[in-house]
Each structure stands twice: as C-alpha cells, then as structure tokens.
C-alpha cells in the first residue's frame with residue numbers, strides 16, 4: 001500500500017506557532033519557559049520527553065484549555081479561544097478514553113455536537129462517518145462496559161473527529177494499551193491521518209512510537225520545559241511492519257534516543 005500522503009497546496013505551511021510561551025502554575029511550578037514551536041499543516045508531530053517536561057501543558061495551551069502566563073500562541077493567524085473553551089477546530093484525545101458509561105457508543109460520539117446544539121438525528125451522518133473511520137460502525141449501540149480497552153480508545157478518537165477538526169491533539173492516547181493493540185491503533189491512526197489529511201500533535205514517552213508515527217519529532221527537556229531537539233522523518237517512508245524492523249527505523253530510533261538522553265541530562 002502506498003503510504004505517502006497527498007501533498008495539498010497548503011501542506012507544510014504553518015498552522016500555529018508558540019512564541020516564547022511560558023506557563024507557571026499557582027504552586028510556583030514553572031512547567032514551560034521560552035517555548036518556541038511551530039505546527040505545520042498536514043504534519044504528524046510528536047512531542048517526546050521525560051515525565052514532567054511540560055508536554056501535556058503545551059497541548060492544553062494549544063487546545064485553549066489553559067492560557068500561557070507569557071508569550072503568545074497564534075493559531076492560523078488568530079488567537080485561539082479563551083482558556084477553558086476549546087478551539088472549535090481542535091479535537092483532543094486524552095490518555096484515558098473518558099467515556100460516559102451510561103451512554104452508547106453513538107451517544108458518546110454525539111457529545112461534542114450535542115454540546116454545540118446538534119440533535120442526534122442531524123448529527124447521525126457525522127457520527128456514523130467518525131465511527132467508520134475507526135472501524136466501529138457495527139458497535140454504535142454498544143455500551144462502554146462491553147468494549148475492550150482498544151475499542152474504547154477508538155470511540156474516544158471518533159468523538160474527537162466528529163467535529164471534523166483541522167488539528168487533532170493526542171495526549172499519550174495508547175500508553176495504557178497492550179503492545180499488540182497499540183501497534184494496531186498506530187496503523188489505524190496513520191490511516192485516519194492520511195484519509196482526513198489533518199494535522200496531528202501527539203504526546204508520547206515512547207521513542208519507538210514517535211519514530212513510527214511522526215513526520216517530525218520535538219524532543220522536550222524539563223525544568224523548565226522547552227524544546228531541546230528536533231528530528232525530521234521522511235514522510236514518504238512507508239509505515240508498516242517492514243518499517244518497524246528496518247535499518248532506517250533502528251537508526252532513527254537511535255537518533256531520537258540520543259536526543260532524549262541529552263535532553264534528560266540537561267534537565
């Protein structure tokens with residue numbers, strides 16, 4: 001299968017930029033300081049770093065779920081929504097699927113549209129399209145308790161995709177899954193990314209996962225959190241099982257590990 005993404009006329013153009021961003025919490029913890037980073041249209045960008053280096057905080061700031069204490073974030077030339085009101089063109093997937101146990105798969109995926117005032121009937125085509133993207137259309141009437149961990153995460157991804165976001169933010173979405181499920185979801189996520197031609201920012205602790213998925217990796221360092229290194233990965237490399245065992249993959253993993261070790265020693 002050809003894995004290369006169609007390069008649209010805007011592919012690679014900046015989608016959003018963080019300039020000199022800092023985030024200090026009330027408990028005097030400086031999670032981020034002087035963070036400069038850009039997200040480009042159509043890329044699969046991973047934020048890789050040790051625990052506590054501010055990756056999740058950066059993601060929440062991009063989503064508009066919190067505000068920086070210094071610096072600025074420009075989203076496609078505009079400022080995003082106010083803190084605590086996510087930008088409408090952003091979808092967010094958390095580490096836990098956070099599904100409503102009393103609602104069906106259909107009801108859970110409906111939630112963002114329901115909050116925007118769209119009825120079940122009006123929302124049905126978008127909900128079914130999102131469920132098809134994650135291969136769960138046959139499970140529309142199932143309840144979360146009937147699903148495996150991987151299926152719950154697929155529902156969570158469908159819920160983030162139902163509003164057709166330009167940007168998908170994912171905070172260690174597969175960290176709690178077993179390796180086989182994780183590999184499967186890695187492949188399925190790449191397929192969704194190609195199909196929707198969207199932009200993804202993906203937080204992970206895993207060098208192997210970041211190299212497998214990404215077209216670019218930003219390695220974060222801690223105390224305070226900021227970008228320590230950048231690694232570009234040829235987007236035309238096929239991401240399949242042969243890639244996982246290829247010398248190119250191993251060499252890229254070594255490069256990312258070395259950058260991560262240097263960032264950890266610097267922190």
Ligand SMILES: Nc1ncnc2c1ncn2[C@@H]1O[C@H](COP(=O)(O)OP(=O)(O)OP(=O)(O)O)[C@@H](O)[C@H]1O
Pocket residue numbers: 025026027029030031049050051052053054055056057058205
């Ligand atoms: N709401 C908060 N209030 C106070 N401190 C916070 C808050 N959120 C995060 N922090 C602190 O900010 C720092 C960065 O946290 P953050 O969760 O962004 O890091 P991370 O790189 O995503 O870590 P992990 O990989 O463990 O999730 C940590 O020291 C954390 O304890």
